[in-house]
Amino acid sequence: MKNVKQIKDQLISELNQLKTSHGFLLAGLPNFNKLFGRDSLIVSWQLLDYDPDIAKNTLEILSKFQGLKIDNLSEEEPGKILHEHIIGENKHPRRSWPFPYYGSIDSTLLYLILFYFYFEKSKDRDFVEKHWSNIEKAIDWVFNYGDKDNDLFIEYQRRNPEGLYNQGWKDSDFIKEKPPIAIVEVQGYQYFALIKISELGEILNKNFVNKLKERANQLKEKFNQSFWMEDKKYFALGLDGNKKQINYITSNPGHLLFTEIVDSNKIDFIVKKLFSEELWTQYGIRTHSIYEANFDPLSYHLGSIWPHDNWLIAQGLKKLGYFEEYNKIKKALLNAFEVIGYLPEYYGVIEDEIHLNDLKEKKPDYPQAWSSGALLNFILENEK
Numbered sequence: 001m002k003n004v005k006q007i008k009d010q011l012i013s014e015l016n017q018l019k020t021s022h023g024f025l026l027a028g029l030p031n032f033n034k035l036f037g038r039d040s041l042i043v044s045w046q047l048l049d050y051d052p053d054i055a056k057n058t059l060e061i062l063s064k065f066q067g068l069k070i071d072n073l074s075e076e077e078p079g080k081i082l083h084e085h086i087i088g089e090n091k092h093p094r095r096s097w098p099f100p101y102y103g104s105i106d107s108t109l110l111y112l113i114l115f116y117f118y119f120e121k122s123k124d125r126d127f128v129e130k131h132w133s134n135i136e137k138a139i140d141w142v143f144n145y146g147d148k149d150n151d152l153f154i155e156y157q158r159r160n161p162e163g164l165y166n167q168g169w170k171d172s173d174f175i176k177e178k179p180p181i182a183i184v185e186v187q188g189y190q191y192f193a194l195i196k197i198s199e200l201g202e203i204l205n206k207n208f209v210n211k212l213k214e215r216a217n218q219l220k221e222k223f224n225q226s227f228w229m230e231d232k233k234y235f236a237l238g239l240d241g242n243k244k245q246i247n248y249i250t251s252n253p254g255h256l257l258f259t260e261i262v263d264s265n266k267i268d269f270i271v272k273k274l275f276s277e278e279l280w281t282q283y284g285i286r287t288h289s290i291y292e293a294n295f296d297p298l299s300y301h302l303g304s305i306w307p308h309d310n311w312l313i314a315q316g317l318k319k320l321g322y323f324e325e326y327n328k329i330k331k332a333l334l335n336a337f338e339v340i341g342y343l344p345e346y347y348g349v350i351e352d353e354i355h356l357n358d359l360k361e362k363k364p365d366y367p368q369a370w371s372s373g374a375l376l377n378f379i380l381e382n383e384k
Helices: 004-018 037-046 052-064 107-122 125-130 132-146 184-203 209-226 252-258 264-274 307-319 323-340 369-383
Strands: 348-350 353-355
Touching: 004 369, 037 052, 037 107, 037 307, 037 369, 052 107, 107 125, 107 132, 107 184, 125 132, 132 184, 184 209, 184 252, 252 264, 252 307, 307 323, 307 369, 323 353, 323 369
Parallel strands: none
Antiparallel strands: 348 353
């Protein structure tokens, strides 16, 4: 069994394997050795206490490829942040879309959120001022493209018929409902981005602050009405193209805890559900409830455990004072590390045993940036 220093050293070594000459991290090896908007932004957040320059370099490269036009094949839109790219390549090696490919509904929101966290950590006013036009373009995307039907919710519907059907972090075909889909955690990301960019705008004396706060206030009220399942005392996974709730019990609403969008009288219900037998194991929170008809502990998104998913949930638990639950997640990921010897992108758990080799998808990538980053963040938090 490795001690904490040995684990920390291994995690740093893994992350160094993924670091590029541009200073951002590739998502994972061997299959995801690319720039991914979502992955690179989340691991940059995880590593702010370790090396804030990773966040700076990530924001820089993503700003360079920020969307300029409407393109159905690449799913590019003005102000949008990419999903996937290999710098220097103009097409995906295995799929029918050009690079950069923009089929992500959350990258733009996470980009805005990371700008706030990076400034909070570094106080690098010059860098944020330099990229303020990029921030404004990302905000314009929220208003004009992310929310095409003006109902306050950010929705996705692929425009390239060969593109990703689902464009949140669970981007397999696990949701089959009619699009456009408004996925639950993305509404929380939107709310947090609106609030935090408005705060950043106040610090920098920018002029659209009230517009963002007004939308955020309206969004919070409508979200808590539209997504809450009163019979299950939990938030729905999303809304389909008919604005009908997609009523699976999943880990996704756990991401809402850090975003401040949840009405205070609903928070405790979320926490209790996440740590109930439906979702909790000694190795972390499952992606999908064991009581759903399509539950599969060895699937990609229908019951496996993802370290970065657990880390994002833990950030909200810590913020809201659920320290016992926060520490349970930290211990769970350490337990998984000890069993496996590293943290892959995901793993299955059956009867309190971890399964890797019989997963339904390919064997998970290793190292995986946002898995190694999650555990390193937990360890660094302990050292503060």
